[in-house]
Amino acid sequence: MASFEKMSSSKVLIIGAGFSGLATACQLRRELNCDDYIIYDRSSAPGGTWWANRYPGCAVDIPAVFYSLSFAPNPDFSKVYPPQAEILEYFNKVADKYDVSRHIVQNTEWEGAYWQDLTSSWVVKLKNLTTGQTFYHDCKILISAVGALVNPNRFGVPGVEDFKGDIVHTAAWKEDMSLHQKDAIVVGNGCSAAQLIPAIAKEARSITQFIRTPQFYLQNENRQIDDNWKFVFRYVPGALRLRRIFDNNKYISCLQASNVHLTDDPIVEISTHSIFTKSGQEYPADAILLATGFALTQYDVELVGRNGQTRNEHWDNFGYKEAYKSTAMSGFPNFFYVLGPNSGKGHTSTIYSIENYVNLIMKVIAPVIQDRCSFVEVKPESEKDYNVNLHEEIAMTIFNNSCGSYFIDYKTKKNWFIYPWNSFVMWYSTHWGNLDDWTYDVRWLMKLLVDEPKRLTHE
Numbered sequence: 001m002a003s004f005e006k007m008s009s010s011k012v013l014i015i016g017a018g019f020s021g022l023a024t025a026c027q028l029r030r031e032l033n034c035d036d037y038i039i040y041d042r043s044s045a046p047g048g049t050w051w052a053n054r055y056p057g058c059a060v061d062i063p064a065v066f067y068s069l070s071f072a073p074n075p076d077f078s079k080v081y082p083p084q085a086e087i088l089e090y091f092n093k094v095a096d097k098y099d100v101s102r103h104i105v106q107n108t109e110w111e112g113a114y115w116q117d118l119t120s121s122w123v124v125k126l127k128n129l130t131t132g133q134t135f136y137h138d139c140k141i142l143i144s145a146v147g148a149l150v151n152p153n154r155f156g157v158p159g160v161e162d163f164k165g166d167i168v169h170t171a172a173w174k175e176d177m178s179l180h181q182k183d184a185i186v187v188g189n190g191c192s193a194a195q196l197i198p199a200i201a202k203e204a205r206s207i208t209q210f211i212r213t214p215q216f217y218l219q220n221e222n223r224q225i226d227d228n229w230k231f232v233f234r235y236v237p238g239a240l241r242l243r244r245i246f247d248n249n250k251y252i253s254c255l256q257a258s259n260v261h262l263t264d265d266p267i268v269e270i271s272t273h274s275i276f277t278k279s280g281q282e283y284p285a286d287a288i289l290l291a292t293g294f295a296l297t298q299y300d301v302e303l304v305g306r307n308g309q310t311r312n313e314h315w316d317n318f319g320y321k322e323a324y325k326s327t328a329m330s331g332f333p334n335f336f337y338v339l340g341p342n343s344g345k346g347h348t349s350t351i352y353s354i355e356n357y358v359n360l361i362m363k364v365i366a367p368v369i370q371d372r373c374s375f376v377e378v379k380p381e382s383e384k385d386y387n388v389n390l391h392e393e394i395a396m397t398i399f400n401n402s403c404g405s406y407f408i409d410y411k412t413k414k415n416w417f418i419y420p421w422n423s424f425v426m427w428y429s430t431h432w433g434n435l436d437d438w439t440y441d442v443r444w445l446m447k448l449l450v451d452e453p454k455r456l457t458h459e
């Protein structure tokens with residue numbers, strides 16, 4: 001590690017300027033009166049998900065009264081399900097109101113973090129994406145608010161680099177791109193595709209949507225949709241369970257438009273102005289719009305805790321990917337996740353979860369922030385008990401499905417994404433009965449108690 005002498009420092013370092021980072025920053029100030037923090041984010045603007053996803057049609061899919069921070073209600077939303085731009089505007093308003101904006105440093109990638117026993121602090125490795133330069137930052141408390149739906153899935157079809165039109169992912173939209181009179185290819189059939197297609201159907205000359213769902217098979221044919229709903233239930237994974245993806249019926253009725261086509265014929269090759277499918281069809285293409293989702297690689301950053309143990313070694317020793325109440329791991333003092341392993345909930349506002357976890361973190365770190373001790377660490381036995389219960393619960397739910405899901409770790413067969421209990425349990429368990437599960441460092445306090453009287457008697 002190079003030039004430590006120029007290292008910047010702060011009491012708290014937050015990685016990620018989305019709603020998790022924002023809520024953490026607001027509560028540091030509101031609850032702990034702490035202004036000594038910095039937020040690093042690799043994007044060029046704040047907002048996380050709501051800055052990255054600027055594709056046409058992007059909107060929140062739960063009523064916005066629930067998709068807002070409890071301490072900062074917003075009377076200005078124009079609709080029950082407001083569009084992306086309004087959520088982003090709300091984000092920036094809250095960031096200004098709570099004086100968070102000036103603490104955010106953009107274009108900075110988090111690359112690693114190394115626990116220092118001697119100083120009870122984290123040395124965090126960062127990269128300035130403007131210059132490519134690496135630098136280090138020292139902090140007492142390190143908070144990972146890196147989100148999950150951040151890193152777009154790779155699209156590796158042969159010939160993709162020869163394509164002459166635009167290729168854009170929904171989470172990296174080119175705002176100046178026009179689809180007027182263009183033949184557009186949409187890849188994927190998740191929520192992003194369902195929002196995108198109706199929003200561009202009038203502008204584009206044609207839209208062909210490619211879906212890939214190996215568990216459902218139908219003959220390869222580029223069919224016009226007649227019995228739409230039946231088709232969708234067959235093809236769109238989870239449509240029966242999550243109706244709410246299509247709550248305004250826009251996507252379904254859009255599939256009837258004469259310029260919109262849907263096929264499961266896999267794309268096998270791409271050339272300069274068209275794509276080729278497995279059945280041998282060629283589709284002219286001016287733009288390829290990837291609604292292909294995200295690679296869940298949010299835990300790949302190198303994290304080295306006590307005794308040089310890495311995060312992956314910790315998980316290997318533990319038996320699987322986990323954290324105590326989705327927030328902390330033993331051997332990693334003063335380190336917290338906002339939406340860590342097993343924090344994912346299907347049907348409620350993610351902001352509700354974020355606020356609960358932030359509440360827990362604030363309670364636990366208070367003595368460190370107030371300099372009453374130098375570190376806090378979850379007890380290994382509490383971490384174990386919590387996760388045994390959690391996986392017993394998961395085993396009894398629909399999330400324990402052996403036919404595979406991208407949340408299930410292939411090695412350990414454990415679902416590391418889903419939170420199996422209800423919202424009340426989440427609230428209760430992040431607000432009550434936590435302090436016995438943590439070890440606080442009182443060594444220096446003891447030292448003070450021993451040394452101070454000694455000093456006094458010597459004088």
Ligand SMILES: Cc1cc2nc3c(=O)[nH]c(=O)nc-3n(C[C@H](O)[C@H](O)[C@H](O)COP(=O)(O)OP(=O)(O)OC[C@H]3O[C@@H](n4cnc5c(N)ncnc54)[C@H](O)[C@@H]3O)c2cc1C
Pocket residue numbers: 015016017018019020021040041042043047048049050053058059060061062067108109110111145146147148149150192301339348349350351
């Ligand atoms: C299109 C879309 C629609 C959604 N709609 C809803 C909805 O309707 N309701 C709902 O509850 N949830 C929805 N979600 C989920 C949404 O992600 C969460 O609600 C919430 O915004 C997550 O906030 P976050 O701060 O945890 O993560 P994010 O908003 O993803 O922010 C994480 C930030 O961390 C930064 N970051 C990550 N890794 C690094 C690194 N190594 N170095 C530096 N910076 C890093 C990223 O740049 C990003 O800015 C949606 C997600 C998507 C993609």
Ligand SMILES: NC(=O)c1ccc[n+]([C@@H]2O[C@H](COP(=O)([O-])OP(=O)(O)OC[C@H]3O[C@@H](n4cnc5c(N)ncnc54)[C@H](OP(=O)(O)O)[C@@H]3O)[C@@H](O)[C@H]2O)c1
Pocket residue numbers: 059060061062149153154155156170187188189190191192193195210211212213214237245291292293294
């Ligand atoms: N507010 C909202 O309503 C809203 C809007 C958008 C997103 N979201 C949330 O954001 C998350 C991500 O949604 P998303 O729609 O972006 O992603 P997603 O749900 O992961 O869907 C991605 C789609 O792309 C397909 N795909 C991936 N790679 C492919 C490839 N190489 N070739 C062909 N198809 C490929 C997948 O098919 P397979 O199924 O075969 O893998 C899947 O249909 C979800 O959790 C969703 O809830 C919410």
Ligand SMILES: *[C@@H]1O[C@H](CO)[C@@H](O)[C@H](O)[C@H]1NC(C)=O
Pocket residue numbers: 105108128129130131
């Ligand atoms: C990164 O480099 C740019 C250009 O020199 C500079 O303006 C910016 O402040 C740097 N960022 C950090 C975090 O030092």
Ligand SMILES: *[C@@H]1O[C@H](CO)[C@@H](O)[C@H](O)[C@H]1NC(C)=O
Pocket residue numbers: 394395399400401408413414415
């Ligand atoms: C599902 O449950 C079975 C039996 O209870 C268990 O052996 C298996 O590991 C569970 N799978 C997951 C993904 O939790």
